[in-house]
Amino acid sequence: MNTEMLYALRDVAGVPSHPVLFLILGVLTFALHILTVQVMLGASGLVIWGALSKDAYKRQLAQAMLGTAKIAVSVAVVLGVAPLLFVQVIYDPFWYTSNVLSATWVIGFIVILTVGYLLMYFFYAKNHHLATQKTVCPGSMILSLALMLVVGFIMHVLVVQMLSPDQWMQWYAPNGEIDASGRGLHAYNLWRFAFFISLSVLVIGSWLLAYRHYISHRTDVDSGYLQWLKGLAGALSLAGGILAIGFGIGWMLTLPESQASFGFSPWVWLAALMIALTAVMPKLMGNKVNAPLFGYGLFGLAAVALILVAVAREMLRWNILFGDFGYNALDYAVNMDWYSTLLFFGTFLIIGGTVLAYFLTVAWQAGQTDGVYTPSPAVTRLGNLSIILITLWIIHFFVLGLWVWLG
Amino acid sequence: MEMLGLYPTWLEPMLGSGWVVAVISTIHVLASHTSVGAAMVFAYLAVVAYQQDKPELLDYIKKYGLFLLVFSYVIGSITGPGIWFSTTVASPRGISALIHSFVWKWATEWVFFVIEVVGVYLVVYLVGKVDQKTHMRIAVIFGLASYTTMLIIIGILSFMMWPGKEVWFTEGGYLNGFYGANTFAQLAMRTAFMFTMTAVVGGIVASGIKELAFKKAMLRRLAVLGIVSTLAGSLLFQWYLHTLPEQAHIVLENRLPDYFQPALMMVLSGILAYFLFTLIQPRLIVPAIAGVMTVAILVFGLWPEEVARESIRKPFVAGQYVYSNQVIARDVPGMGIKSEIPLLEDKGFLKSHVFLPENLRTVTPDNARAVGHALALTACSNCHSLTDTGIRPLATYFGGNSDVGEIKDYLLGALATGNTLYMPKIPLTDVEAEALAVYIGALDGEK
Numbered sequence: 001m002n003t004e005m006l007y008a009l010r011d012v013a014g015v016p017s018h019p020v021l022f023l024i025l026g027v028l029t030f031a032l033h034i035l036t037v038q039v040m041l042g043a044s045g046l047v048i049w050g051a052l053s054k055d056a057y058k059r060q061l062a063q064a065m066l067g068t069a070k071i072a073v074s075v076a077v078v079l080g081v082a083p084l085l086f087v088q089v090i091y092d093p094f095w096y097t098s099n100v101l102s103a104t105w106v107i108g109f110i111v112i113l114t115v116g117y118l119l120m121y122f123f124y125a126k127n128h129h130l131a132t133q134k135t136v137c138p139g140s141m142i143l144s145l146a147l148m149l150v151v152g153f154i155m156h157v158l159v160v161q162m163l164s165p166d167q168w169m170q171w172y173a174p175n176g177e178i179d180a181s182g183r184g185l186h187a188y189n190l191w192r193f194a195f196f197i198s199l200s201v202l203v204i205g206s207w208l209l210a211y212r213h214y215i216s217h218r219t220d221v222d223s224g225y226l227q228w229l230k231g232l233a234g235a236l237s238l239a240g241g242i243l244a245i246g247f248g249i250g251w252m253l254t255l256p257e258s259q260a261s262f263g264f265s266p267w268v269w270l271a272a273l274m275i276a277l278t279a280v281m282p283k284l285m286g287n288k289v290n291a292p293l294f295g296y297g298l299f300g301l302a303a304v305a306l307i308l309v310a311v312a313r314e315m316l317r318w319n320i321l322f323g324d325f326g327y328n329a330l331d332y333a334v335n336m337d338w339y340s341t342l343l344f345f346g347t348f349l350i351i352g353g354t355v356l357a358y359f360l361t362v363a364w365q366a367g368q369t370d371g372v373y374t375p376s377p378a379v380t381r382l383g384n385l386s387i388i389l390i391t392l393w394i395i396h397f398f399v400l401g402l403w404v405w406l407g
Numbered sequence: 408m409e410m411l412g413l414y415p416t417w418l419e420p421m422l423g424s425g426w427v428v429a430v431i432s433t434i435h436v437l438a439s440h441t442s443v444g445a446a447m448v449f450a451y452l453a454v455v456a457y458q459q460d461k462p463e464l465l466d467y468i469k470k471y472g473l474f475l476l477v478f479s480y481v482i483g484s485i486t487g488p489g490i491w492f493s494t495t496v497a498s499p500r501g502i503s504a505l506i507h508s509f510v511w512k513w514a515t516e517w518v519f520f521v522i523e524v525v526g527v528y529l530v531v532y533l534v535g536k537v538d539q540k541t542h543m544r545i546a547v548i549f550g551l552a553s554y555t556t557m558l559i560i561i562g563i564l565s566f567m568m569w570p571g572k573e574v575w576f577t578e579g580g581y582l583n584g585f586y587g588a589n590t591f592a593q594l595a596m597r598t599a600f601m602f603t604m605t606a607v608v609g610g611i612v613a614s615g616i617k618e619l620a621f622k623k624a625m626l627r628r629l630a631v632l633g634i635v636s637t638l639a640g641s642l643l644f645q646w647y648l649h650t651l652p653e654q655a656h657i658v659l660e661n662r663l664p665d666y667f668q669p670a671l672m673m674v675l676s677g678i679l680a681y682f683l684f685t686l687i688q689p690r691l692i693v694p695a696i697a698g699v700m701t702v703a704i705l706v707f708g709l710w711p712e713e714v715a716r717e718s719i720r721k722p723f724v725a726g727q728y729v730y731s732n733q734v735i736a737r738d739v740p741g742m743g744i745k746s747e748i749p750l751l752e753d754k755g756f757l758k759s760h761v762f763l764p765e766n767l768r769t770v771t772p773d774n775a776r777a778v779g780h781a782l783a784l785t786a787c788s789n790c791h792s793l794t795d796t797g798i799r800p801l802a803t804y805f806g807g808n809s810d811v812g813e814i815k816d817y818l819l820g821a822l823a824t825g826n827t828l829y830m831p832k833i834p835l836t837d838v839e840a841e842a843l844a845v846y847i848g849a850l851d852g853e854k
Binding site: 001004005008009010011012013014015016017025071074075077078079080081082084085086088089092093095096099100101103104106107109110114117118121168169172173177178180181182333335337339340341343344347351352355356358359362363366369372373374375380383384386387390391394397400401402404405 | 409410411412414415416417418419420424427431476477480481482484485486487488489491492493495496497499500502503504506507508509510511512513514515517518519520521522524525526528529533535536537538541544545547548551552554555558562571572579580581582583585586587588590591735739742743744745761762764765766767777780781784788
């Protein structure tokens with residue numbers, strides 16, 4: 001597959017804004033998506049750990065993490081839509097080819113993810129009182145986590161296959177005979193996969209510190225549980241960091257020969273440094289993690305680490321596709337469309353920012369309140385503003401639409 | 408040399424890739440339409456609960472919401488991107504055409520998706536934990552945000568059938584592609600039927616309510632919603648048909664089975680009868696009956712509708728310029744798009760297709776059937792199964808004819824010239840037609 005062929009696969013309609021916007025948004029939204037995936041994986045692991053234990057603290061944690069995991073899957077799915085969208089815009093030749101070559105697995109991805117999520121709900125339905133009552137059907141939760149890992153592996157394969165255009169024809173037509181079954185999983189790097197999975201241990205450690213701080217104001221939470229959580233979060237962060245850096249080194253050592261020096265690039269060092277910092281911070285902070293800044297801030301630090309990991313991952317992809325195959329994602333033909341570009345950023349920043357600020361404030365405050373929570377006038381104004389903004393958006397949709405249609 | 412940027416082909420031997428997309432899409436339409444309709448019903452009920460001090464309505468919102476978390480926010484949320492995944496592997500250039508024109512619109516929809524997902528959890532889990540007015544406010548935001556997701560996707564679905572305005576072909580522009588008569592007719596029709604689905608699925612939850620008086624009241628509310636929305640949807644369906652392009656009407660009249668229209672009327676009558684029964688005898692409705700009705704709508708209502716919608720835009724798959732076999736069929740000067748038909752007429756598939764093994768680029772007596780298979784994969788398999796099951800099996804269209812000469816004559820006479828209704832123009836070269844005929848001629852014998 002030469003460079004001319006790769007360019008021939010590009011969409012003939014071009015892109016509606018400069019490609020760099022899609023590149024940046026792809027990186028940022030991937031970081032958010034993978035962060036939520038790691039919360040889900042880490043929380044699921046803790047659910048199983050607690051559900052199989054008789055220890056009261058572990059079971060109490062398992063019950064809380066079951067709620068976290070359940071919501072995290074929803075959020076991970078919806079956040080995953082964005083990087084899935086942006087990768088198709090500027091890397092379409094690679095993404096589409098990789099998908100078609102493993103099409104059966106791509107369809108399997110949908111089925112397996114659905115079954116995995118339903119199994120989690122099944123376990124939840126059977127174990128409303130996990131903290132105090134015997135675990136019912138733990139196998140469903142174990143199978144759910146296993147299926148989530150399978151789903152992650154399929155996605156891993158699709159991303160890795162993108163990077164080997166020189167092997168596509170051999171995969172599609174081995175020895176000149178076309179195999180259109182899409183049943184093959186052709187390329188993977190277990191070090192890379194293990195790196196991303198192991199980050200869930202680090203991320204869930206940071207998440208536990210935030211959770212600990214969130215519940216610390218409740219009167220029904222005993223101090224022994226909080227102390228135990230602190231130790232567990234510190235241990236998980238450290239272990240996760242060590243594992244991730246270990247697997248990350250393995251990944252860098254197994255890169256294609258042409259990219260052998262990528263492991264020494266500043267992108268990798270920056271990401272590794274931030275992972276290490278996130279891993280040791282809970283220990284370094286000691287009792288300072290009781291302060292809100294650190295209680296919640298360390299999860300923010302984990303998010304920054306993930307953004308840097310996403311940047312390094314993107315730089316590697318860029319280096320391979322441009323360096324080895326001459327494909328420049330940024331020279332995509334532009335059919336500039338100002339209206340839809342501005343509409344997205346306006347909606348994202350103004351409506352998304354306002355509504356989510358309102359929603360998250362209410363959710364957070366309600367969780368901190370004993371009894372019924374009534375928001376302050378300022379928060380209520382934010383809610384009213386949210387309604388006004390979305391209503392205006394809908395009005396604009398119809399007014400502009402009718403003007404275009406009838407004009 | 409100029410290359411034809413076609414992707415590899417995925418061949419699903421049992422159903423055909425087109426039906427895989429249809430199955431996932433149909434499930435998604437039920438889950439997502441129900442979700443959007445329910446979000447708006449929740450907003451209405453929350454307002455009524457607040458204004459008339461009826462907290463039991465909030466209990467219903469919570470119960471229906473918990474049901475939706477699985478029904479719509481597991482199955483619907485996953486099958487949504489699932490449609491992307493399935494179209495990616497079944498019709499990569501079709502989905503690519505939509506993505507590259509409407510990426511920002513989809514990204515905008517994503518913002519509302521995020522609001523929707525956070526919103527549904529708040530609507531469900533904050534009942535009784537926040538004051539009623541705040542809950543009402545959250546429910547209204549959730550309802551409005553949900554509806555915007557429908558507003559956005561409808562324009563893209565309409566473009567898939569036909570760009571909003573003819574001027575899009577010459578001038579381009581997102582707005583010209585997105586907005587048109589079909590956009591609003593489809594939006595109105597889907598909005599109505601969305602409430603029908605909400606009423607049917609909501610019956611599963613309402614029929615399980617223990618307190619009889621409340622159960623009857625809720626089921627009657629849903630029955631009224633269902634009757635009004637089904638009648639409105641049926642009328643709006645006529646408007647929708649009226650906005651379809653002439654080509655779609657020709658296909659409707661010639662390619663869909665005769666029983667399609669009467670069957671559709673029977674389905675709508677059946678739905679109305681169910682709601683009337685619910686209105687008169689709500690006590691007799693149990694979750695199993697409402698569940699069966701939901702499945703019936705999926706199988707007898709949505710499936711044929713989705714398959715028909717897919718059929719009437721043939722031979723195109725997107726925007727009246729991408730053929731279902733992925734070839735760019737016409738110039739679109741407004742977007743700088745050039746037809747690939749001249750390239751095919753000049754070089755043929757074999758010399759220009761990116762994903763073709765070198766040993767199949769030249770036809771020999773030994774490889775003619777393998778070349779024909781490769782051509783059938785490329786040019787036919789998106790719409791015609793190459794086995795004897797699944798979507799429109801190719802062999803059945805030739806009635807067991809194994810005469811290579813006759814098949815070749817048809818391919819060159821009717822297909823290569825674009826003179827077959829419903830079919831793309833497939834400009835095969837002489838040697839390509841020969842190879843494809845060899846392959847098709849042998850199909851019947853392979854059974």
